[in-house]
Amino acid sequence: MINLSALAQKLDGELMGGDIAFSxxxxxxxxxxxxxxxxxxxxxxxxxxxxxxxxxTKGASGAIVSKELDIDCPMLRVPDTHAALGEIAKLNRQRSSAKVIALTGSQGKTTVKEMIHRMLSNQASTLVTHANLNNTIGVPLTLLQLNEKHEFAVIEMGAN
Known part of the structure; x- marks a missing residue:
């Protein structure tokens, strides 16, 4: 679980509407x-x-935003939500004991990622980048999926 108040300190953000923990x-x-x-x-x-x-309205517990909004819910306003995504993913990665295999390059990443995933997942719980979500949004979103059951993570990172 991550608290908005802890993120506010780490991300130079402003907590509004109360603190809440989320996973x-x-x-x-x-x-x-x-x-x-x-x-x-x-x-x-x-x-x-x-x-x-x-x-x-659809059930989110709160929001991390980059603008001041007049909405009554737990919110954290940060200067840059893209940077916040990366920092939250970094925090989640630091809490994990999984061994991470990161792949980059100009050709063959997805094929190699799938081969490694198949080998490792036969032996242990393994997180893998879905499809080719290998950009500055996809990599953090993949790292956010890491949890205590994962022993390995196979992460594809685009070279662009």
Whole structure:
């Protein structure tokens, strides 16, 4: 579990609406599960802050945002939600005892990742990057899935 108050200190953020602990994080208001913390990422064509009300309505326990919002729920406002995603993933990785195998390069990463995953998963619980979610959003989201049952993690990282 991660507390918003602890993140506020680590991320130079402002806690609003009370402290809360969470274990799962979602960046998509359409697919989040009840109790997830919603992280409002911004893209070229969208602003995740615009979906906070939808996320809370669908059962999010709170939100990590980059704008001041007039919404009554536990929230952490941070300067950069992309940076926050990376830091939260780093915290989760530091709490794990799993051995991590990271793959990078210009060709063959996905194939090698799948081969290593098949070998390791026959012996132990192994987390693997899904599809080719190997960018600055996909890698942290994969690391956030690490838990106490995983002995290995096979992480694909794009070279771009």
């Amino acid at each position: 799962q994080l979602s960046t998509d208001s359409r697919t989040l599960s009840h109790g997830d913390m919603y992280l409002a990422l911004n893209g070229d064509r969208f602003d995740g802050n615009d979906f906070v009300v939808e996320a809370i």
